[in-house]
Amino acid sequence: MATPRALGLPDGVRACLFDLDGVLTRTATVHMAAWKRTFDEFLRATDPALPEFSQEDYNRYVDGKPRADGVRDFLAGRGLDVPEGSAGDGPDARTVQGIATRKNELVLRELDEHGVEVYEGSVRYLRAVKEAGLATAVVTASANGEQVVAAGGFADLIDTRVDGVVAAREGLRGKPAPDTFLAGARALGVQPHEAVVFEDALAGVAAGRAGGFAFVVGVDRVGQADELASSGADVVVPDLDRLLGDGS
Template sequence: MPDPSPAALPSPGVAFADRTFDAVLFDMDGTLIDSVPAVERSWRRWAAEHGLPDADEFQVQHGTPARTLIAALLPEDRVEAAYDRIHALELDDNEGVTILPGTRDALAALPPERSAIVTSCTRPLAAARMAASGLVAPSVVVTADDVAHGKPDPDPFLLGARRLGVDPRRCLVVEDAPAGVASGRAAGCAVLVVTGTHSADELAAASPAPDALAAGLAAVRFVVGPDGVRVTDA
């Protein structure tokens, strides 16, 4: 995993030294679980079936809803059938999906009213990946099925905050992809990015920029106190 570049983005302990949050909204794939091998297998098979050039090296835009990606690649009249196909492929292949280091400790540190998962997966796919990895989700999970407009629009994180009953401006988003950064920023949240699916340089170059960067959740500590959640370096 690439090391963060402190010259580009500060660590969470530095960026949030004087801040507390009412809740933490976690992306799932690439943030809490590693599904990259399964995702790339499914998308490359899908690309080959749909006659896309360089299917064997097809680059998945992690963090972008599947329907959004397909709409940018295929004519409008092929989008729905192509979406149904990739959804079926991804539901069928969850081999090797695992929990990332630091995930269990991060979720265990936060009470139910202070955390949520906000994912670009559909609800069935999110459930399948959670089951494959052994991830025990918090009570609030927002999926692509719950919003009209997915990441990078603000709707997913706004809904996550609303279901927790908190102000999104008092929320911290934890993401691994530029589309998620844009979504969290548009919702008015602070944003912490973790490396994995994208390098530190790619995340630092996101526009709008995130607040802080860490080399995965194992490098972050969440501490709950009477004034809210504090975020420090582990």
């Protein structure tokens, strides 16, 4: 049986907590496209002179965060004050909740039409983690975590899941607060110093560092290795299988 060190992790690690979008699945690109369409439509209707939503905006304001938090942070970054609205607001409502609803509808449509792509190297690493006897959790801000894990075909490799639905039910703050990762560790029966966080988002890496976890792995999918390291990643890799001791 492989040891944590063979997985590129410190000795004494008992559990691995994986973000979903951008770490195990390619759905980060789907989310980026949905956010861009949602925000660009809103910005054009508000003031055509406002700059369009960019990859930098995605990385800075919304990646890894609960939808409504991402909406608030991005709009604040553009100097816009938009009513909060209510959770039942439809996708055409010019409110924080309405914008969040519009974005989610676009994501669900894309997933329904095209399914879920996985990062084969990361799923290979996840399988090696399970074979090594370590506990596993998916920790994601997405309210669609259950569907994405099932569609990705690796539900049998995940012991527990803390997603947007769980966070809302339990009143957990979103990343960069460490609440959801700490909840994942509790669900697996381990202490933070016995667990590793795997994240591609700056907010997620910051959450892992704030939670006092043994090790934080940054996954660089969009050319932000330096920013991931600055946010608290102990190591940054382009895909998780780079951590495997056999180098394959």
